[in-house]
Each structure stands twice: as C-alpha cells, then as structure tokens.
Amino acid sequence: MRDTIYALSSGHPPAGVAVIRISGPGVRFGLETVAGSVPAPRWAKLSDIRDGAGQLLDQGLVIFFPAPHSFTGEDVAELQIHGSRASISAVLAALSEISGFRPADAGEFTRRAFENGRMDLTAVEGLSDLIRAETESQRKQALSQAGGHLRLLYEGWARRLTHARAMIEAEIDFSDEEDIPGSVADRVWPDMQALAGEIQQHLKGARAGEIVRSGFQIALVGAPNVGKSSLLNALAQRDVAIVSDVPGTTRDVIQTRLDIGGYLVLLMDTAGIRASDNPVELEGMRRTLLTAESADLVLELRSLGDGVPEVANEALAPERLIVWTKSDLVDNEAFEHPDIGLLVSSKTGHGLDALLHAVADRLSRLDQSSDGSLPTRERHRILLKDCLKEVQAAVDGVDVPIEIRSELLRVASGTLGKITGSVDVEQLLGVIFSEFCVGK
16 A cells, blocks of 8 residues: 655745645545544535644644545645644644655655546646746646647547557458458558648647747847847846946856746847957857857847948848847937848837837747647657657558558557557656656
C-alpha cells in the first residue's frame, strides 16, 4: 500500500489562508485524527485541528474528496487553515506523526493523477505551464492543453491509425472469406494520406506554440551608442542595462521580460557592432550575431542624432524592423516617409507606443488554432515528425508488402502514444514532474 502524502499547496506564508493537501489511502484516518471526523464528500466543514495528543493547533475548513473522483484519483482532503508560519508548521508536524504519512515530493500529486488515469502527459505539461503562465496568451494556451485539447486530437488520430491497421489485418487474415470483400485495405490509404496532411499542418503551428509558451525573442542590434540600452530601459520602464556615453559599455546579452499584447516578449540588448581589435568586444559582437540569428524579430537601431538619414531603400524583411533612435534631437517632420521605419526617443517617450503596437501586430499574426491545439514543446515536435515520417512511408509504399505498411502504421500509432503517455515513457516522467512545485 502506497504512502499517504501531504504538502502545503498554497503560496508561501504569511497569508490569509493556507491550504494543506493530503492524498492517499490514509486520508480518512488522518482526518479522524486531526479533525475529529470525516466530513461529507465535497462539503466544507469548520473543524478544530488538533495533534495526536489532542492539543488544539488551529481552526479551519476541512473538505474531503473520495476516490476516484478527486484530483489524484485517490482519497484527497484539504485543510484550509490560517496562513501563519506557526499554524502551518504545527499542522504539518501533526500530519508527520501519523503512521504512513510523509511529505510529498515535487509534482507528486500530479504524478499520481497521471498514474491513476486522471490526466495524460499533455494535460500534465499544460498544468505545469498554467502554473507558470505570465501572460494572457500563455494562460489561454496552457488552460486549453490542461483541458485535454491536444489529447483529444492525438487520440483521434490514433483511432484512425488503429482502424486502418484493422482493415489491413482483416484482408490479410480473412482474404478467403466471402464476407470480406477484396481490396479492403485500399480504402484506408486516402484517409492515411489525409492524416499525413493534418499532421503536417499541425506541425506548422509548432513554432507559434513554442513562442507563446517560451516567449517571443526580440534582439536590439546596432552600432555602439545608438541607444539600445536606453530603449531597453524605456520599454522595461526600469534600469535594466547600464547607459553610458562610453562606446562598448554592453559586452554581453542582457535580457528582460515584457508583456506586450498579452504575449511574453524576451527583449535582448546586445553589444554594439563596429570595427574593433579588442578580444572582449569581439566576443560580445559574436554573441550579438548569434542572438540576432536566433531571434524571432530584430530591431535594427540607427541614430538620428547625427543628422537627417537617407531613406532606407532596402526592403524590410519580415523578421527585421528598422528603428531610428534619438528623435528628440531632430525635427521629426523631416522624416515622414513610409520606408524609413519607426522614429523613437527613449528620453521623451516619443514613438514608443507605435513601436509596441508594431511588435504586438506581429505577435497577433501568430498562426494559432482557435482552440489552442498547438504543439508546445520540443518533444511534441520531434515525435510528431517521427509519426508523420512513418505514416507517409506507409502511404507511399505502394510496392511494399502490405504487412510492412501495416507495421509502419503501428509504429506511427506508438509514437503518438508517447506524446500522451499511453505507452511507456518512464524516462520522461522524472523530468516532467520535477518541474512542479511541492504541493502540486
């Protein structure tokens, strides 16, 4: 019989209320010990909380969720007590004295929910992302994934693969039976071709899903003293980077997190690019170029402080936006031109709203499905590519024995199962659940 686990599931004290969660076979006995009785399922009961010697520790609400209709699928209880450090410590100490009780490991409540079939791996990952969500887009995407949208999509694909294999096996095993018409297997290939197209289209949204989850990376690139650090500080509305008149102040990549249009944006200040023989400065410029190459958007900064610039003739690439800085030093009316880019001043704030609007507009174009069913992690993308490879090989293998084509579909189905956790993924579990906090 497994242990009964307990942990503080609410935030760090002090707080108005603290929630202590308990899960396992000893929940009923534990409630009788510390609360005097087991309340009716899903009814909040005000109870005295006492230790094993009967000493009053606190007073709070006790809620009981009987198995299997609970978060973990086991008997679960919640003690809602006062959120002082002393009250929490006293109640946790009382629980530790009960035989078979122990503190929960990180993510152990969620792991038990997975092991008991209450959640699949995509929902587990969505819940992890929901706990860490910083922006509205992250919240929506994580909530959709935690609610099972990806699971339903992948399980639907798996059922189609199973049906296709069943039709192939029927033709192989019962080809001599009159009830099984010839070429039954031929009927499955149009659907398998359609499935390959759906997976391919789904994979196109992988980058958008990763951007929402991990952040849209924007690199500030330009010559020394062009105003990169000043713009970073102005957009962050705090002093993130050191600003100096001395060229080459920024030697490494400095990053700050912003919420723009409901999306997480990682804004990166980089070392200025210029001719130099200083090895430290050269290393900074090397990192600048690497950052620009991997960024989702490059803001190429140019200074207006030296006079009226020529109109930029080159076409602006989708991943690059020209930004003219220090507009407070010149007459802005002299720069009205559709191809010149954006004019900003970190000192006066001129043009910052227009810049944020331009970035938000690019973010809003992310190819998101209406229900948020996008792959959000690298492991999703890799497994989906493997699945697509097997399905396409089965569809294209017209000269391959039918048994081999059926085996390819079986492998594809197993690959989908690794995403949801319906097949063996033991090596992944420790990594996934270690991302959770204790109490979840």
